[in-house]
Amino acid sequence: MDSGVRAMVEAVDEARRQLRENALPKARETGRERIPEAEEAALLRALAGLVEAVVELTDAVSDRTTTLDSGTVYLKAGRRLRDQARYLRDDERNVAARVEAAGAAKTT
Incomplete structure (x- = not known):
């Protein structure tokens, strides 16, 4: 290898x-105990970062494969994983906004 x-x-x-x-x-x-809502965004952020790192790896190796079919497989996998990372980032933002709104409501 x-x-x-x-x-x-x-x-x-x-x-x-x-x-x-x-x-x-x-x-x-x-x-x-349940994960505190304020910490949920941190876990989503970490998961998104992990998936994004895998996307970077698939992108980096896609043009190094020997056959066209293999390169296409890596590109497709990268696209699907990129979508999943984006969903995680969106969810992270939603959770963070919800926590921020709840915190603001408590202080008023």
């Missing part, structure tokens, strides 16, 4: 491992 490809695969595998070992157990813990 090309050393550049190996580094990409290892980085993606490490990100997946970190999520599974560190984030998922916290998310799945029973008896934990």
